[in-house]
Each structure stands twice: as structure tokens, then as C-alpha cells.
């Protein structure tokens with residue numbers, strides 16, 4: 182059997198051990214300050230209990246006083262820690278003043294009035310009052326949100342106060358009934374009571390701490406959830422990204438403003454809408470299958486780039502991340518989609534792509550135009566216009582050039598998208614004065630871009646564009662060193678369109694390339710003209726005439742089509758020169774060429790053969806027909822009064838080509854006929870047969 186004092190010592194030691202273990206191990210950082218207070222409280226409780234136990238070992242009034250003091254201090258600190266933790270102000274000065282008074286009272290009764298009854302009564306009453314005050318405080322003054330804990334603790338305090346009062350009452354009764362208080366048994370009984378009470382307090386406090394800890398945790402969980410919800414709501418409402426919550430069936434439950442803005446619908450109209458109704462019909466994204474996998478916990482999230490379709494038909498690119506929203510059992514119940522608007526990125530990508538395509542287009546057309554032979558320049562320009570029109574997303578691309586010494590404007594080349602009516606036939610010859618407004622632009626090398634014809638203020642222009650069903654247009658000057666030669670035009674008839682600076686830059690390069698090709702064409706045309714024409718009379722010269730004659734001989738040989746030649750020259754032209762001067766002779770030659778040329782049919786070809794000799798090619802004509810023509814010409818010349826020299830005559834030789842002969846053969850025969858006409862007296866026509874017979 183254990184001695185009762187040994188038992189008390191053991192209980193006290195266990196309590197002290199619990200306190201030390203608690204002090205060392207219980208360091209939850211989130212509890213912080215209160216843990217320290219509680220640990221200190223436990224330490225004091227242990228010491229108090231030990232003190233009480235020692236009192237049992239060595240009965241002494243001082244040890245009871247010390248124990249009482251320590252236990253009260255412990256309770257005070259526990260309540261104070263709790264108050265600090267809950268943010269409630271603890272009346273430090275008042276509490277410690279009361280404690281000091283009670284301690285002095287203990288000291289007085291313990292030391293000065295050693296009456297045990299007085300000490301015991303005093304001890305229990307003070308203890309009881311202290312707990313009553315604590316209970317009242319916890320009951321009424323505890324923070325509202327922890328009221329349950331406060332009132333639970335108050336109830337414990339109240340219970341303890343009642344117990345202490347009971348003890349005080351029993352001590353009085355024992356004292357009154359004359360029990361010898363010096364009897365070791367009542368003292369031992371008292372020591373046991375005190376130590377047991379100490380242990381009860383420790384145990385209750387531990388219980389209370391566990392309950393408080395649980396309560397705090399649950400409060401923290403609620404608070405965390407509320408915080409998380411508040412944070413989520415803040416992110417949801419103010420996020421620049423679109424956020425949409427949808428239930429397991431794919432119907433939208435909530436969307437934020439950014440999402441509503443992204444898809445072009447109001448938040449109210451989006452609620453309850455099937456999420457996939459917003460998808461662009463052109464995208465078979467297979468979202469629902471992936472979402473099914475997320476909802477059945479087979480995938481965490483998925484991210485993709487997809488298009489939503491706005492009510493106005495515009496497709497909007499978005500970077501979309503979809504993940505599951507989990508319920509209390511941690512299983513996916515719905516899903517959340519975060520959509521980041523990619524329009525700018527996609528537009529930049531498209532712009533880069535278009536620029537690269539535009540550069541490739543410009544490169545290709547400049548190579549093709551540079552390499553194009555003279556007779557294919559027009560075709561190559563048309564191909565280039567097709568490429569330019571398609572790259573610039575226009576419905577029509579065309580070239581206008583100033584012609585006739587800038588007096589007229591002509592639409593010389595065009596390309597029209599499928600289904601777009603060509604305009605070139607009506608625009609081949611326009612007065613340049615209609616384009617004065619344009620000339621101003623071109624002179625300044627500015628690009629007149631009309632994004633929407635509806636904005637055009639000039640009524641004449643507006644009517645012109647309207648008549649041609651033009652909605653937007655861009656005109657780019659084509660300028661050479663010598664000045665503007667025309668412009669490259671782009672029309673849009675199926676909607677409004679604007680061209681970015683970089684597009685305009687590329688189109689300017691394309692227009693310069695086209696201008697270069699046109700200039701080369703003009704130059705070559707000029708050189709060819711000069712090479713093929715006689716500058717004095719403007720007639721073809723000998724070489725191209727021979728080419729034409731060869732072709733006719735070929736036709737004759739192949740199809741038997743008759744062809745005849747007339748060769749003529751002015752009679753005594755030397756005398757004309759000598760009499761009137763060389764210049765007058767020149768003017769006379771030009772006048773004769775014009776007069777003869779006016780008399781000929783459209784298919785006939787007049788050329789200056791050399792000196793004052795001319796040759797006429799008469800396709801589909803036999804010798805008799807040629808002779809008739811020659812006679813008529815001779816007569817008209819003879820009757821004509823030349824401005825510089827007056828009357829003149831010409832001699833003419835006629836020959837019909839034979840199918841087996843060469844160009845040299847036939848020209849020689851016609852030359853012989855002319856020679857015969859000269860020999861026979863001039864101012865006459867001679868056939869080659871006649872020439873030989875003479």
C-alpha cells in the first residue's frame with residue numbers, strides 16, 4: 182500500500198512532468214502567445230500541486246499560501262493568454278491588483294492568524310470568488326465569435342467555484358463542530374483535496390485546451406474557406422482573363438466580366454447556356470471529351486488554343502485552360518475554364534504571316550517582271566495584279582496610266598476576283614481632268630486610301646465609287662524619275678477594308694516594280710518603233726516589211742492565199758530636191774506617204790523601201806487587183822498638189838507573188854516592173870510580165 186503522502190508526491194510529479202512535456206513540445210506556431218501562457222500556467226499548476234503535496238509532507242501554513250498563490254496566478258495567466266489570443270483586452274492591472282490583495286490576505290491569515298479554519302475558509306472563498314469572477318468574465322465579455330468556448334470555460338469555472346465554496350462550507354462546519362484542526366488527518370485530507378483539485382484543474386485545462394484547439398482549428402478552417410472564397414471572388418471578378426464555371430453537364434454557372442466581354446455576351450445571358458454553344462462551328466475541338474476525362478478524374482487539366490464565336494460572327498482566339506473543381510469529398514463536381522484573349526497575338530502572327538507572304542509575293546512578281554520578254558510584259562503584269570490583289574485581300578486590282586501626254590487616263594491592266602465585274606472596258610479612255618484630285622495625291626506621293634466609301638465627302642467621287650460598287654479602295658502612285666506615270670488601284674466590293682502601314686509599304690514596292698516594268702515596256706516599244714519605222718514618214722521600214730512579206734509568202738505557199746506587191750517612186754525627185762531644196766523634198770515625201778496610206782485598205786501595208794522608193798503589200802490580192810490599186814494611186818498623186826512643190830507624178834511596178842518563189846525573187850520582179858515603168862516614160866503602172874516583154 183502506498184503511503185498517502187508518497188501518492189501525493191507522485192501525483193504532483195506527474196502533473197509537473199505533463200506541464201514540462203507540454204511546455205517543450207506544444208509549439209504550434211499559429212497559437213503562438215497563448216501556448217506560452219498555457220505552458221507557463223501548467224508549470225505553475227504543477228508547482229502549486231507539488232507545493233500542496235509538500236504541505237502534506239511537511240504541514241506548513243506557508244506552503245498552503247504559496248500553493249494558493251501559484252494556482253491563482255496560473256488561472257490568471259490562462260485566462261489572460263486566451264484573451265490575448267482572441268483579441269480581447271485583458272484587465273491586467275485589475276487582475277494582478279486583486280491577486281496581490283488576495284495574496285496579502287493569504288499571507289495575513291496564513292502567517293498572522295494561523296487558525297487553520299480561517300486559512301482554509303479564506304483559501305476556498307478566495308479561490309471560489311476568483312473563479313466566479315473568471316466565469317462571469319468569460320460568460321459576458323468573451324468575443325462573440327468564440328462565445329461557445331468562452332461559455333464552456335465559464336461553466337467549468339463556475340463548477341469549480343461551487344466546489345470551492347462547498348469545501349469552504351465544509352471546513353467551517355468541521356471547524357465549528359470542534360474538530361481538532363491540528364489533527365494530522367484533516368490536514369492530510371486537506372492536502373489530498375488540494376492536490377486532487379490541482380489535478381482536476383490541470384485535467385480540465387487540458388480538456389479545455391483540446392476543445393479550444395479543435396474549436397480554433399474548425400474556426401480557422403471556416404476562416405480559411407471564407408478567405409479562399411474571398412480571394413477567389415476577387416480574382417474571379419477582377420481578373421483580366423475570362424473565367425467561366427460550368428457544371429458537370431457543361432452548362433455555364435457563372436462567368437466573370439472579362440469572359441462575357443471576350444465572347445461578346447452579357448453575364449446574364451450566359452448563365453445556364455451550354456458551354457459548347459460558344460465554340461466556333463469551324464473548330465472540331467473535342468472539348469467535351471477532354472472535360473469528361475477531367476470530371477471522371479482521368480486528367481488534371483487541359484490547355485489549348487481555340488476559337489469562340491461572337492454573336493456578330495467574329496471568331497475570337499483564346500488560350501483556354503480547363504480544370505476540375507472538387508467537392509468536399511475531393512471528387513470533381515464541376516469545372517472551371519480560364520480563357521486568355523489571344524486576338525492580339527493571333528493578329529500579330531497573322532500580320533507577320535501576311536508580311537512574309539507579301540514579301541514573297543513582291544519578290545516573285547519583281548523576278549517575273551524583270552525576266553518577262555517584251556511581248557509577254559502585259560501578261561506578266563496581269564499575273565502580278567492577280568497575286569497583288571489576292572495578297573492584299575482585294576476584289577479587284579488594276580493599273581491606270583496617263584496617256585496622250587497626260588491628257589487622258591486609261592485603265593490598261595486589271596485583275597478581278599471571281600464573281601467581280603471587270604471595269605476595264607469602260608475606263609480605257611477618260612479625261613485626265615476627272616483625276617485632278619488624284620494627281621495632287623500622286624504628286625505628293627501620298628497613298629489615297631478610302632477605307633469606307635461611305636466616308637467620302639466629294640459627291641462626284643462618291644457617285645463614281647457607288648456606281649462601281651466600290652466599298653473601300655487604295656490607290657498607290659506609280660512614279661518614275663520623270664514623275665507619276667499612273668497608279669496601282671485596289672478595290673474591295675464585298676465589305677470595308679483597311680490596309681496597314683506595312684501592307685501599304687509592300688504595295689508601294691509592288692507598284693514601283695510594276696512602274697518599272699511599264700517603263701521598260703514603253704522604252705522597248707519606243708526602240709522597236711524606231712527600229713521598224715522610218716522617222717520621216719512614220720511608215721514601216723524595209724526590215725519589218727520583209728518580215729510581213731515572208732509571212733504572206735508562207736500563207737500563200739500553205740493556203741494559196743494570193744498576195745501582190747506594188748513598188749513606186751517619185752519621178753524626177755532629184756530635180757524636186759534641186760529646185761525646192763532638201764527640206765521641201767522631205768515634206769513632200771511625208772505628204773506622199775500620208776496620202777498613199779490614207780488610200781489603202783486596213784490590211785494593206787505601206788513601207789518606205791529606201792530613198793524615195795516605197796513598197797505596198799496587198800494581202801488577198803492578185804495581179805489584176807494590185808494593178809487597179811496602183812492605177813488609182815497614180816491618178817490621185819498626179820492630181821494632187823503638194824504643199825511644198827506643187828504637182829508630181831509617180832511610177833509604179835506591180836507583181837503577184839508566185840507560190841514557189843522567194844522574197845528576193847518577188848521583190849526583184851516588182852523592182853523590174855518599176856524600172857520598166859520608168860523606162861517607158863514614168864507616171865505609169867507596169868506589171869512584171871509587161872516589164873519582161875519589153
Ligand SMILES: Nc1nc2c(ncn2[C@@H]2O[C@H](COP(=O)(O)OP(=O)(O)OP(=O)(O)O)[C@@H](O)[C@H]2O)c(=O)[nH]1
Pocket residue numbers: 717750751752753754755756758762763764765766767770791792793859863
Ligand atoms: N529630200 C529627200 N530626197 C531624197 C531622199 N531620199 C532620196 N532622195 C533623193 O531622191 C533622188 C533620187 O534621184 P534619182 O535616183 O536620180 O531618181 P529621180 O531623180 O527621181 O529620177 P527617176 O527616178 O529616174 O525619175 C536623189 O536626189 C536623192 O537625193 C530623202 O529622204 N529626202
